[in-house]
Amino acid sequence: MAVQTLAGQFLALQLVVLLLVLTVASAVSVRQSAADFRDTRGVLLLRGAERLAGTEPVRVGLGERPIEPETLTAYAEAERRNLGATAVLFTSPGGAVLAGSGAGAARGEVDLGPSTARDLRAWTGDLTVEGERSVVAHVPVVSNDGDLLAIVVIAEKYPSLMQRARAVLPDLGTFLGLGLALGVAGSWLLSRLIRRRTRGLEPAEIAALADQREALLHSIREGVVAVSPDGTVTVLSDSARELLGLPDGSEGRTLDQLEIEPAVRAALAGGSSARDQVVVVDGRVVVLNRSPVHHGGRRVGTVTTLRDRTELMAMQSELSARRSVTDTLRAQTHEFQNQLHTISGLVQLGEYDEVQAFVGTLARRRAAISDTVTRLVDDPAVAALLVAKVSLAAERGVELRLAEQTALPRLDPDLSADVGTVLGNLVDNAVDATVASGGPTVDVHLRDDDGIVVVQVADTGAGVAPDAVSEVFRRGWTTKPGDASGRGVGLALVQVVCERRGGSVSVHNETGAVFTARLPRSRRDG
Known part of the structure; x- marks a missing residue:
């Protein structure tokens, strides 16, 4: 059986309602016609x-x-014809028929009912x-003396139901056609x-879409x-409600009415x-x-998908740290190979005093770097990372300098790992920017500012363009050439690590770009 269209359903519904209304109106009209007949004909009969x-x-x-x-009968017949009545009779006060015309004229007596004519008052x-x-x-x-002589009785029978229906049928037909x-x-x-x-969807299609939407x-x-x-939030999946920590019944409410963080609210409200x-x-x-949705040339809203990438970002953080260590070891290996080649050549030439002097110089330089770092940085993991980064930067022709104002105490392992992730990524980006612009140095400044670890890295590169300041921490943003694979993750990872602890990261330009990350010692409660 074919499903009726929406227009057909509306038409059928209106026709049913119209027929019901007309049926009730017909019954009322027929009933009213009887009352009208009694009132109208009663007056005319009374006058006759x-x-x-x-x-x-x-x-x-x-x-x-x-x-x-x-x-008397002639008078009665004339009035009956004049009025179109059923009967015109002259009766005695007791109801005996004296003369008349029409129905009941031949009967000897009629029932006067509750008539008031015996009291000399007219009645209908x-x-x-x-x-x-x-x-x-x-x-x-x-x-003339006021005595009751007789009673004039004029009667007219009510029209039948069919007659009354035929009387109102033309009007009802007009109303039916118009309706x-x-x-x-x-x-x-x-x-x-x-x-x-x-x-353009029919009700069955809308219902099917609604069922599919709920299932999806x-x-x-x-x-x-x-x-x-x-x-206004029009669609909210179970996963989104769980990720955002929203209660049931959040659909239909505006973003301003929901208890979500400002950054998330701004992200969802963007057009x-x-x-x-x-x-x-x-x-x-x-x-x-986030993707905007358009219909008919106008925007009808946005659809945003959310993915929990906490574990993935943790793995990327660990991978970034491992890559940094690998790069550092590779650079040190290259440096040690060059140094060993130099020592080997001096030995082959018999320049033993030069070998001793060269080895002493290397030892003093290495000790000076380690002493400088460990004097200012008490945390062993961060200190080791800085020592390694100095060698890595030197391998690329950049001097990595630690500010004399640096003062970093020993940190708990969780904070130490986060500081290492942030410092390693900022230093790597600073060295890349400095090498790309031919700059000489990268400056690092670490301090504990009232329970907040501040990591500041300044390069001597080209800086960050003003129109890119808001985009520099976006995942995938990069100025590095080549394949985009693995690019644009470092600074986004830095921002995530900082925000996860309730901190922040910012950038401004001086000689080059200056990145400042703030990591509270106490992690924000999740």
Whole structure:
């Protein structure tokens, strides 16, 4: 069986409602027509009875000088024809028929019912005449002395139900046709409006889409958030609700009404596209992608997907640290090979004093670097990283200098690992920028500022362009040439590590770019 279209359903509904209304209106009209008949014909019959009762020959003939019944009958017949009544009778006060015309004229007596004519007062009402329900008028015929001589009875039976229905049928037919035309036009316009609002989908298709939507939102692992242009959350999947820590019933509320962090609110409310934007929610690293949705040339909202990448970022942090160590070892290996080649050549030449002097110089230089670092940095992991980075920078022709104001105490292992991740990535980026611009130095300044570890790295490169300051920490952003694989992660990782601890990272330009990271000693509660 074919599914009826939305327009057809509306039309059928309106036709049913219209037919019900017309049925009720017909019943009321028929019932009202009976009341109208009683009121209208009752007045006319009462007037006809009053005319007869006031006719002098009738009064005289029923009083002092009786006349032939045929004469009274003639008067009755004339009035009956004039009014179109069923019967016109002259009766005695007791109801005996004296003369008349029409139904009941041949009967010897009629029922006067609750008539007030015996009290010399006119009366109209409903009575049964010859088995037919009729409207009846009674008017007393009074002598000059005020005595009741007779009663004029004029009756007219009610029209049948079919007759009354035929009387109102033309109007009902007109109303039915007009209502049908309006119903068809209204259904067509309403269906067009609804189809335009529902993208041309029928109710069954909308229901199927709703079921599929619910199944999809409950099954996908990635969080999905749809936001309308006015900031109202229209779609919120289970995963997104869990990632953002939102309660049930958050759909239908605006972003300003939800208890979410400002950075997350700004990311969800944005109207432009965003790719792999990293935010921290309750200590978890969340990567979001935002796409605007357009229909008919106008923006109807945005859809944002959320992915929990906490474990992935931790692995990237560890990988970054391992890569840094690997690069450092590679540089040291290259440096040691050159030094060994030099020593080997001097030995082959028999320059033993030169060998001794060369080895002493290397030992003193290595000791000077270690002493300088360990004098200013008490944390062994961070100190070891700095010693390694000095050698790595020197291998690339850059001098890595540690500021004399540096003072870093021993840190707990968790904070030490985070400081190492931040310092290693900032130093690597600073060395790359310095080498690219032919700069000579990279300066590092570490300090503990009232419970906040401050890591500041300044290069002598080209600096950060003003229009790129807001993009420099975005995942995937890089100025390095070549394959994008593995690029644009370091600074994004630095920002994530800082924000995960409740800190921050910023950049400004002096001689080159100056990056400043702040990491609280106490990790923010997740």
